[in-house]
Every structure is written in C-alpha cells, then in structure tokens.
Amino acid sequence: MKTFTLNKLMASAAVCMVALSGAASADPHPDAELIIEGELNVKVRAEPAAHLDGAVPEIYSGWLFRTDETRSLQMDDFENPAMLGVEAGQDAWNTVEGAAGKSCADCHGDAAESMKGVRAVMPKVNDNGDLWSTEDYVNNCRTERMEADALKWNSGDLNNMVAYISVQSRGMPVAVQIDGEAEPFWERGKDMYYTRFGQLELSCASCHEENYGMNIRADHLSQGQINGFPTYRLKQGKLISTHNRFRGCIRDTRAESFAMGSQEFRELELYVASRGLGLDTEGVAVRN
Numbered sequence: 202m203k204t205f206t207l208n209k210l211m212a213s214a215a216v217c218m219v220a221l222s223g224a225a226s227a228d229p230h231p232d233a234e235l236i237i238e239g240e241l242n243v244k245v246r247a248e249p250a251a252h253l254d255g256a257v258p259e260i261y262s263g264w265l266f267r268t269d270e271t272r273s274l275q276m277d278d279f280e281n282p283a284m285l286g287v288e289a290g291q292d293a294w295n296t297v298e299g300a301a302g303k304s305c306a307d308c309h310g311d312a313a314e315s316m317k318g319v320r321a322v323m324p325k326v327n328d329n330g331d332l333w334s335t336e337d338y339v340n341n342c343r344t345e346r347m348e349a350d351a352l353k354w355n356s357g358d359l360n361n362m363v364a365y366i367s368v369q370s371r372g373m374p375v376a377v378q379i380d381g382e383a384e385p386f387w388e389r390g391k392d393m394y395y396t397r398f399g400q401l402e403l404s405c406a407s408c409h410e411e412n413y414g415m416n417i418r419a420d421h422l423s424q425g426q427i428n429g430f431p432t433y434r435l436k437q438g439k440l441i442s443t444h445n446r447f448r449g450c451i452r453d454t455r456a457e458s459f460a461m462g463s464q465e466f467r468e469l470e471l472y473v474a475s476r477g478l479g480l481d482t483e484g485v486a487v488r489n
C-alpha cells in the first residue's frame with residue numbers, strides 16, 4: 202500500500218523536487234519506550250482515533266522517528282535542552298508584570314496544580330465561542346488581567362511560558378475536544394490538512410499520512426504530531442511553537458504561509474492535535 206501511494210506521488214512533479222527515498226517502515230523503533238527520568242512512561246504509539254477512519258494503521262509520536270541520541274535527550278531532564286525554557290517560564294510565572302501589579306502565580310497559585318491537564322486539551326473553545334491556543338490564553342491573562350503587553354507568537358518568552366504550562370501535562374493523554382462547539386473549527390482544520398499547497402502541490406497528508414517513515418532531504422519523515430510542542434529544535438537551538446512548525450512545513454512546499462496566531466493555524470492545530478488522540482502529551486520534546 203505504501204508503494205502504491207508513493208507511486209502516485211512519484212507520478213507528480215513534486216517528488217522530483219522533494220526527493221523521497223528509503224522504505225516506508227511501520228514503527229521506526231519498535232522497542233523504544235519513552236520513559237522520562239526513569240519513571241514517567243509517556244505513550245508514543247497508539248491505536249488511531251476513530252475519526253481517522255483507517256487512514257493510518259497506528260499513530261506514532263515524532264520522538265520515535267529521531268535518532269537514538271536525540272531520543273535519549275528527552276528521557277533525562279538534565280540533558281533535555283527544552284527544560285531551560287521550562288525553568289525560564291517558571292521564573293516568569295512568579296514575576297509581577299504589568300500595571301495591575303500581578304504575577305501569574307498571584308491568581309493561579311502553583312502551576313503544578315492549576316495548569317495540570319491544561320495543555321492536553323489545547324486548543325479549545327473559550328467562553329466566547331472562539332477557538333484559542335495556549336498562547337492566546339496566556340496573552341489574554343497578560344493584557345486583560347495583568348495590564349501587561351501581549352507576548353509575540355513564537356517569541357522566546359511566550360514559548361517558555363507555554364513550555365512551563367505544557368510540562369504540567371506531561372504524560373497525560375491528549376484530550377482535545379472535537380465535537381460540539383469545537384466541531385466547525387475541527388472540520389476547517391481537517392480541510393486544510395488535506396489541501397495541497399504551493400508549487401509542489403503537497404498537502405500535510407502527502408508527507409505525514411502517506412509517506413511517513415520515508416526519508417526526505419536526509420530527514421526521517423514522521424506523522425507530524427504535535428503532542429510534543431513546544432519543541433526544542435537542535436537545528437535552531439531553541440524552542441519553537443506549533444504554528445512556527447506549520448509555517449516552516451508550508452514554506453517547504455513553496456507556498457505563501459499563514460501567520461502564526463492566525464485563525465487558520467488555530468484550526469489546523471486543533472485538527473492535528475486530534476490526530477494524536479491516544480498519545481500522551483510530551484511537552485516538552487526534543488527534535489532535530
């Protein structure tokens with residue numbers, strides 16, 4: 202079946218430009234288990250959610266597609282470079298900012314309690330019926346409740362705060378809501394996932410659903426899951442946000458991308474998160 206879909210892709214001009222190679226394999230590291238600090242077992246492979254309707258036989262975290270070296274970085278908090286961002290986020294959590302003279306901790310107390318499980322359900326619909334990502338909730342508290350400035354999407358400060366919030370859900374199952382009020386957002390995100398972009402006419406699915414396991418430009422193609430975000434990219438030497446990764450992938454298809462923090466990306470984020478239902482939240486991950 203893999204060969205069939207690959208042939209289909211080869212028939213298009215796209216493949217000449219992206220040069221896929223290697224054999225698509227199922228589980229790239231069948232024996233690998235993500236156990237953090239020797240005690241927290243994080244689920245990195247699972248049965249696909251029913252809504253995927255058999256599109257993939259099993260779902261895998263991007264962690265499984267990385268080298269032994271990169272994978273081991275994420276198993277040890279001292280080695281995991283993303284933990285520096287988490288620490289910076291923790292400092293910011295306790296720091297008073299803005300005209301209201303408040304810190305996050307003044308209202309939310311200990312993040313280990315108040316933020317537990319929050320990242321696992323993001324993005325989610327807020328009280329006004331808007332779909333918000335974790336970043337939006339943070340910025341809303343800053344502007345409306347602290348009278349401080351909003352932080353820029355994908356800035357170090359915002360990624361650090363999201364990392365600190367995410368780590369409180371580490372090891373908890375991804376639990377985004379996709380029905381009810383979330384459904385219209387989810388449907389639009391799904392449409393976008395299957396839309397072909399750019400000169401190469403590739404959709405997210407062309408790479409992450411039909412060809413995961415293949416090599417592309419010396420990179421091992423994963424299923425493009427977001428349970429590990431924000432993610433520390435070794436290549437960039439810093440934490441990056443989900444929307445930054447989306448933008449990079451769309452640019453690789455030589456298309457104009459959407460802005461980070463755009464409605465399109467929030468919807469795509471909800472849909473991509475739902476493809477990871479069954480996996481555990483890894484925040485914060487290490488990737489190449």
Ligand code: HEC
Nearest residue numbers: 294303304305307308309319338339342343346347362366
């Ligand atoms: C003046 C009090 C106050 C301050 C200061 C404050 N928040 Fe909030 N925050 C709230 C309230 C109230 C809500 C909405 C109710 C809730 O979910 O707890 C909220 C919601 C949130 C949520 C969404 C939680 C969820 O489950 O939906 C996040 C994330 C969050 N705040 C993060 C922060 C961060 C990070 C800071 C500091 C930069 C901060 N907040 C500062 C009062 C505050």
Ligand code: HEC
Nearest residue numbers: 263264403404405408420421422423425426427446450488
């Ligand atoms: C031309 C192929 C290609 C297309 C099209 C593509 N990506 Fe990617 N994507 C990659 C490669 C290569 C990587 C890096 C290796 C990996 O993790 O798969 C990557 C990585 C990712 C990651 C990081 C996964 C992790 O575990 O850290 C996410 C998330 C992602 N892509 C989402 C998307 C989304 C959403 C789309 C559609 C808007 C998309 N990609 C389109 C090639 C592609």
